[in-house]
Amino acid sequence: MSVPQRMTRRLSVHETQQAAMLLRAGGLVALPTETVYGLAADVRLPAAIDAVFDAKERPASDPLIVHLSHHLLGEDIARGLVSTGWARDGQWRGAVEALSAAAWPGPLTVVLPRGPRATDRITATGPSVAVRIPAHGATLSVLDALGDAVVAPSANRFGRISPTSADAVLTELDGRIDAVLDGGPCTIGVESTVITLVDTPAVLRPGAFDATLLAAWIGAPVATHAAPASATPHASPGLLDRHYAPRTRVIRLAARETWEPGASPPLGRFAWLCWSSPDERVWPWSSACTTLCLCPDGDVAGAARRLYATMRDLDEACFDALFVEVPPDGPGLLTALNDRLRRASSSTPILRPTLDGLLPV
Ligand code: TXA
Ligand code: MG
Numbered sequence: 001m002s003v004p005q006r007m008t009r010r011l012s013v014h015e016t017q018q019a020a021m022l023l024r025a026g027g028l029v030a031l032p033t034e035t036v037y038g039l040a041a042d043v044r045l046p047a048a049i050d051a052v053f054d055a056k057e058r059p060a061s062d063p064l065i066v067h068l069s070h071h072l073l074g075e076d077i078a079r080g081l082v083s084t085g086w087a088r089d090g091q092w093r094g095a096v097e098a099l100s101a102a103a104w105p106g107p108l109t110v111v112l113p114r115g116p117r118a119t120d121r122i123t124a125t126g127p128s129v130a131v132r133i134p135a136h137g138a139t140l141s142v143l144d145a146l147g148d149a150v151v152a153p154s155a156n157r158f159g160r161i162s163p164t165s166a167d168a169v170l171t172e173l174d175g176r177i178d179a180v181l182d183g184g185p186c187t188i189g190v191e192s193t194v195i196t197l198v199d200t201p202a203v204l205r206p207g208a209f210d211a212t213l214l215a216a217w218i219g220a221p222v223a224t225h226a227a228p229a230s231a232t233p234h235a236s237p238g239l240l241d242r243h244y245a246p247r248t249r250v251i252r253l254a255a256r257e258t259w260e261p262g263a264s265p266p267l268g269r270f271a272w273l274c275w276s277s278p279d280e281r282v283w284p285w286s287s288a289c290t291t292l293c294l295c296p297d298g299d300v301a302g303a304a305r306r307l308y309a310t311m312r313d314l315d316e317a318c319f320d321a322l323f324v325e326v327p328p329d330g331p332g333l334l335t336a337l338n339d340r341l342r343r344a345s346s347s348t349p350i351l352r353p354t355l356d357g358l359l360p361v
Helices: 016-024 046-056 076-081 093-103 137-146 166-173 211-218 280-288 300-316 333-344
Strands: 009-011 029-031 038-042 065-067 108-113 128-132 179-181 193-196 202-205 250-253 270-274 290-293 321-325 351-354 357-360
Touching: 016 029, 016 038, 016 137, 016 179, 029 137, 029 166, 038 046, 038 065, 038 137, 076 128, 093 108, 093 211, 137 179, 166 179, 166 300, 250 333, 250 351, 270 280, 270 300, 290 300, 300 321, 300 333
Parallel strands: 009 179, 029 179, 065 128, 108 193, 250 321, 270 290, 270 321
Antiparallel strands: 029 038, 108 128, 193 202, 351 357
């Protein structure tokens, strides 16, 4: 596909007015958020929204998240994007108000019935629209200066790892967008939780806030969406199996407690991303592979913050494969990390090192 070339500027975090002016003029500006950088276009400008799909090489079947500031939420602006049903007495009103009070600005995206301003392009012709208020001061300033919402999918080429720094945005989209507003590294590092409130509340994409917490906030059960087996149409197209993936093949390994003592890695040039600090159980691997540790100190939030940048760095080095020890099961970010690593491995089975080689768990 040939993508129109643009001169990409790096704006400092203070240049929020310039970012808003570029957006108003139909430009594409990557904006920082607490989760990952988003590629923004003014929600009022269909041509700019088309250009977002082109720059990302994103299929039209994948709907966009609308990003608002608090000042926009509940105003006519939001009401035109979301069906007025919830703003008055719709079944969603209580839940939206509870989530908005508890989670926004923050890493939560809420899927609601669409309003007249949510175009078919934004919603991928579906009946709903996804909205969130991101927790990044510079981006909230841009939204307030713009006076309206933006669409902002993650600022990566389709199917690849989301960028968590301005440099990573430029690696993905330099020459395809007008600017990136450099707001520093993202503080959370994995994409927002997506919850639908259309029909039964359900988490469509795990993130920092998990279903248990969301259920407590809305006072009703929240289901977790079963992972789709293939790229067939489903509730949230971003849940495609192969998503958030580096070019290098990712192979998930079971937690080291299950390894056969002395099991060695295959022959080749491999990177080995272990979860906690290497110990004697993994020494054949840590001595044979380029070894990095995602969570050396038990700090899960730090692991989430580092994951995508680490995978990007390892991807650059062109290893034969990237072995990753799966994080333990757990709430919140642990679920999100396991989800992203599963997708990065295209849902291939988790393997266990044995003296007979790598075998499915
Ligand atoms: O943290 C985030 O959410 C980041 C930052 C930039 O805000 N954005 C992000 O956008 O991850 P994107 O487009 O890469 O992922 C959006 C996800 C996709 O899985 C998409 O299918 C889903 O949200 N989505 C968007 N609109 C939807 C809708 N109306 N119904 C169901 N899922 C929707
Ligand atoms: Mg994305």
